[in-house]
Amino acid sequence: MDVFYAYTYTTAGWLSLQSLALITVPHAITTLLLAETRPASEIEIYFARCLGFSLLTITVLTAMLTGSIPLTSTVSEPVTGEDSDPKAPYAVPTLAVTSGFQAVSAVYAYTWYLASGKTVFAVAMAGYVAGAAIGLWCVLFASSRGKISRRTGADKRTTGFPFGNAEAAKKHAGKRL
Template identity: 55%
Template sequence: MDVFYAYTYGTAGWMAIQAMPLIISPTVIIMLLSPEVREPSPLEGYFARSLGFSLLTLGLIIALLTGSIPLTSTTTSTAITTSQTDPKAPYAVPVLLISLLYHSTVAFYCYARYTTGGTFCFALGSVVSAALGSVALWCVMFASSGGRISRKTGADKRTSGWPFKNSESARERKKVARGKSG
């Protein structure tokens, strides 16, 4: 499985895990979070369920707009591309960046709450969100382009000859030069 797809499924799954207790039993969640024992108000229950539905929706949108769940019957290449023929092209990288920002913010918030309160749940949330954010950062840096492959030589244009000589690229250039002259 591609790292990008693993990230989108992991993000959707983590958001679903967070959403289920909020949707199923907001009363228990609110009672656990409240410093005094009391019955939660209907407004608190509404906000808890709304947050749960929002997390589920956000996870599903991330999976759909990044192309992890295909919306067409034909599949394209697994790399994140920016070509106009790819139906997910306009949305994959922006959604990836927004979800990276989300995971980074949640990881920072959970870590700050963990250091002040020492609750295990915040530590778990911080670790999982930081891991998902790290994978998203990796996808943004390394998986968001098809590379710069030369049409003539087939070599990657981003390589250089410093500090070591790129003998493979030099060999391909000689082949191309011989083909043009002969």
């Protein structure tokens, strides 16, 4: 499976898990996070369910905009060409936004963990850090196939700055002989 789609499904699963908990059992969330046990107020239940619906919406948008869920019912001709990418046109921007969301959420969960010491914040932080790390990796390395030179086999978009590629220079010098 492509790392990009693994990130998409992991993000969708993580956000769905959180949203379902917030929508179905907001009372349990309140019990986990408060020091004293008391029933959740109506406003806490309202905000928990609104956040749950928001996370579910982000999940669906992430799956649709990255091309994991096809938006057309017809099979189109495969796109050929050097710059064609099989992913949806909004896949990379969606990837960047969701990775940023997960990074900010990880920092926020970390601050709450430091302030309260509750394990639930550490678990949330770990999940968000994992998602943000995979998303960052995808933004940096898996967002395009690159431009591979037929002559040298090297990626045309790279340069030797600030370090030279001695191994590629040896291979290239060997072909001239």
